[in-house]
Amino acid sequence: MIIRTTYFYAPGEAFSREKVFLDSDEAHHLVNVLRAKEGDEFFVTNGMGELFRCRLTKYHKKGAVGEIVEKVQSEPEPSLNLTVGVGVIRSKKLETALDWLVQLGVSGFVPLLTDFAVKKFADPERYLERMQKIAIRAIKQSLRTYLPRIYPVMDFLEFLKRHGQDYDGIIYADPDGVPAPPRRMRQNRARIFAIVGCEGGLSSRERSELAEYDAVPLSLGVARLRTETAAVVLATKLFVWSGDI
The missing domain is CATH 2.40.240.20 (Hypothetical PUA domain-like; domain 1)
Structure with a gap:
């Protein structure tokens, strides 16, 4: 058998x-x-x-x-190296977002403590282990061979300070954003960091910091989406744009 x-x-x-x-x-x-x-x-x-x-x-x-x-035969890498940061919401919903994003083929996932985050973690290390197990389960189920990097829960602005320069472009979901990413970001194996805030979105302080990195606001359409849904829609839109889907 x-x-x-x-x-x-x-x-x-x-x-x-x-x-x-x-x-x-x-x-x-x-x-x-x-x-x-x-x-x-x-x-x-x-x-x-x-x-x-x-x-x-x-x-x-x-x-x-x-x-x-x-x-x-090895699986070819996606042309887009996509890390998705999601504002921390209730654990079950955050885990659902991770599961779906890994199935889509993201390269990284970051739970972000934004200004409007709704949850703190008493034991971040234990939660990281749980998230890594969810990612492993998702690649097995979706028959993928690349295990994404799962970051520990991090303060949003601290993550930008540490890793913001590592990416070729930063994109965040915004109802008033542009319909598609700029052409300058469309290169093979481009490293993109895509951000979805909590239900309340991103604060003005966070938006100001993103502007320092030339981050691009991207519209996900007219519907009001839950955070976990918005994260999947954002990733799907970027993978379609890059030709990976």
């Missing part, structure tokens, strides 16, 4: 020349949920664009071992 309905994930260090080790969570999914048996084949990605067809050789409580049968 070959399992084709989902991919499995293992970090680069879990691979040797001929074998891959799946941790307990991945092994449980493979053996106890999908009922794989020794000799069955499955696909494993390292989250860096590579995919391997493997054969199950061993299973125990701590994990499973697969023999690498072949390296499958």
Whole structure:
């Protein structure tokens, strides 16, 4: 039997020349949920664009071992390297936004503490681990091979100060924005940072700071969207614009 309905994930260090080790969570999914048996084949990605067809050789409580049968053709990278920052909202909605964005193919995700953020995190490190697990689950389900970078919860202006110069362009959702990004941002592997605020949008202070980075306001249409919906619409619009969808 070959399992084709989902991919499995293992970090680069879990691979040797001929074998891959799946941790307990991945092994449980493979053996106890999908009922794989020794000799069955499955696909494993390292989250860096590579995919391997493997054969199950061993299973125990701590994990499973697969023999690498072949390296499958690598997935091409999207022409747009898109990181999406989303103003912190209720956890379930933020996690939904992350799940959908990873399925679309974003390269990065940042939960942003904006002026209108509705939630603080008592244990940011634990929440980061949870978000990383959601991202892994999303690439497996959507049959993608690139695992996006998940940033810790960060203050919006602090993130701009640290990383604003890393991008070829910054875009933020705005009801009065332009209908499409400028042509200057349309280059192969352009690094774009796209921002969606909370339900209250971005504050005047935050907009002023964005102007210092020549950020472009982009309209998402006339409808009033929830934050998690707006994040997906923004990413979809940019991927259509870049030709990745």
